Amino acid sequence: MAVMRKAPSVRLLRAIIDSLPFPVFVTDPVTHAIQFANRRFQRAPDADRHLCHHLFHLPGEVCQAPEGYCPRETISRTGQPFISEQMHLDAAGREHWVEVQAHPVFDSDGTLAHIVEFTLDITEAKRRQRAQERETAINSALAQLAAQLIDPRHGIEEMARLTLGHAKWLTGAPHGFVSHIRPDDGALVSSTLTEMIKHECRMSAPDQRIVFPPGPDGRFRGLFGVPLSTGRPLLVNDPARHPAAIGVPPGHIPLENFLAVPALLGQKVVGEIALANKPGGFTADDQTVVQRLAELYAAGLQRQQNEDALQQLNLDLEQRVQQRTAELRQTVRQLKQANRQLHVLSAETHRICEERLADMSRLIHDEIGQLLTGLKAGLSWVERHLGERRSDAARLRERCQELKGMADEALEVSRNLARELRPHLLDHLGLAAAIEWLVGQFRRRTGIAVDLRNDWQESDLPAAARVEVYRIIQEALTNVARHAKASRVEIRLTREAEGLVGRVIDNGIGISRARLQKGFSLGLPGMRERARAIGGTFEVQSRLRHGTEVCLVLPRRAARSPRRKARPT
Known part of the structure; x- marks a missing residue:
């Protein structure tokens, strides 16, 4: 690398400074007069004859920055380099953020002779930083709200109150309400609106939920009804001119601007977040934030509806179990009654059988036994009176003996049978x-x-x-x-x-x-x-x-x- 042996000329230094992509200028520490500036200063072509504040403030204004903000004052006091971030306004009043770096130049006896300053435009970086900080704040708020909405201790009214609080804080809107669609009849129900009407609009309202029924066509009237009927957000900063505007009731606060976002589960509208009267009006960023809140609110409503459905199922199941238990108990009672009747019938059957067996035993013993006994006696009489008058008497006696034996056997069988039937x-x-x-x-x-x-x-x-x-x-x-x-x-x-x-x-x-x-x-x-x-x-x-x-x-x-x-x- 070649080394410059001679001091650079003023023309060379100006050429070098003019080639820099950011503004550079030299000021007098006493008079604030700009002694030199490069070409990046478009606002003051003849900057050498202007004071430094002419470059960064509106014409005719003097720097009113607090102590420690002005580079000249700071360097004159400390003798040290100065770096700061500053917001400047252009001729149209728009904000521009710059990083100002100022460095002291001393003469041979140590006196502050010049201040060399240059500025870097950090407007875009500042915008990104602000956007990141806001996104972080939004994500933190959304995470906090999500944890609250999934808490089973929070019912629909508490979820609406929490969602409304986050919506107001994230958008800066002072008024609003959060509502849900009642599944059984499709009406819009809002308890947060009740509180707003009572305390902010000074309107007399009962201490109960405010309910807005849909029209005969199933649609809702007014500005808040547009998102409910279309499923799309509505942002208007001049509400009175909107075709859906129908005015406000007597005593209601005037609407200066209005933002309403539907809470959707798929394509189904289940609720709404509505805000009003934000200073300066609502922006597309506000709408995006409220849409994210509406997604969480819809999930919370689904959780609550699922819990309500599960609770109803449990109640139905308990009622079914109780009904079935009652039926089973009734059946058991009937079975026990039938069993008792069966036992009584069985006992009566046994009693009747025993009586019949006793009757049969007596019949066999008394009637058949007597007949067999009489038969045996008759045969004995015949046997005694046959005598010797006929040649076949011996054979007749033999036959009578056989008949008497059969009668004895029949008599023994009848007696045994009688004992078996009823001893x-x-x-x-x-x-x-x-x-x-x-x-x-x-x-x-x-x-x-x-x-x-x-x-x-x-x-x-x-x-x-x-x-x-x-x-x-x-x-x-x-x-x-x-x-x-x-x-x-x-x-x-x-x-x-x-x-x-x-x-x-x-x-x-x-x-x-x-x-x-x-x-x-x-x-x-x-x-x-x-x-x-x-x-x-x-x-x-x-x-x-x-x-x-x-x-x-x-x-x-x-x-x-x-x-x-x-x-x-």
Whole structure:
């Protein structure tokens, strides 16, 4: 690089300074006179003969900046370079922002001789900075509002109040209201408008929500109705001239300007944010900000509507559950009533069957038995009177003997059948004798050993209960003979803490669980019903290859006082 050995000429210095893309000038620190300026100063072509404030202020004005703002004053006081940002007005009164840098030039004895200043236009950078600061403030406000609108503690009225507060703060509008469309009838509802009318418009209004119903065509009248009907924002700074204007009610504040933005969910209008009377009028930026607020407000309305719908669903579900529960309870009551009637009917059926069996037993014993006895007596008489008068007397006697044998056999069958139908021992000698006879018959018929132990007293059970106990033991022994393949049976009638307990235990092959659950071929339902009829319980326990135990339990109260058999109604 070549090094300049000689001091640059004034012409060269001017050429260098004129080539700079920003204004540069030199002023006298005492008189403020501009001693030199480059070509970037378009406002003052003859700047050498002007004072410095002529370049930055309106003609005829003197710098009225506060202390520390003027470069000359600051450098004269401190002797240090000065940098500041300043707002200047052009001839049209428009703002221009510049960064002013001023540097002192001292003579050989240290006296301030000149001030070299240059300015950088930062108007665009300042605009971007302001826009960024506003965007940050808007985003912060939107984030705060979003958190409030998703809070389930805030209902529709509180959401409207919060949204209106943010809209006023972000736009500078002093008046406004936030409303929502009522889903059931499409009316516009606003509680914030109520408060504005009461406190700002000095109008008498009831302490309730103000409701604006749509017209017959479904559209709303007035300026606020335009966004609701079209789904698009409305910004007017001369409301009276708008075609939709219909004026304001008496006492209402005059409208100087108006901004209304619909709250949309998709293409559906669900509410509105309306503002009025911003000083200086609304701008497109205001409309954009309010649209962003309206998006959040619409989301909040959707959240509230979803919560309301969910709450209504929960209420409907609870009502359905309550209704269903009531129906089930009614059904259970009906089933219980039917079950009670069934038990009564079953008990009555058993009683009637026992009466019929007793009648049949008496008929067989009394009528058929007497006939067979008479037949046998007649045959005996014939046998005695045949004598020796005929050659075939021997053969007739033989035939009479055969007939007498058949009559004896028929008579024994009729007696056994009568005992099976209704053991007369039960009626005449009691339960213990009847069971002993039943066990004896079982031994003779099956060859199975039976161990009987009876600790019950005859007075423990009334007559009706004795019949049911006898039938249960009879059916249990029948099952052993048919199915158990047992070699031994134990019958235990004991007195225990829970009452009278009767057990029939065999050492047979047992009963499978599936067959035990069905139980019909084993007569289990009938035995269980007989036990229930006399106030007892009936259980069967069995395992394959480990035998079966049938257990009847009659609580002491049931044993002493069995249920009275009522006739079904």
